[in-house]
Amino acid sequence: MVSSTLSVEIYSRARRGISLEINAISTLMFIMSLILVIGYYFIQTGEQRRLNRMAKAQKGGRRRA
Secondary structure (H helix, E strand, C coil): CCCCCHHHHHHHHHHHCCCHHHHHHHHHHHHHHHHHHHHHHHHHHHHHHHHHHHHHHHHHHHHHC
């Protein structure tokens, strides 16, 4: 049995015609990529909000002192 990378397998099957199996794999890869990008976005915006709150709290504390 010859093993090949996923990209080589997809390319070779695309030359013969794209099967339902390749469409399913492509869809799953696209959805997983989309989930990762959206997850990264929410993590970054949450971190930025937290840092902004901390900066505001520190500024507010310095003014009162």
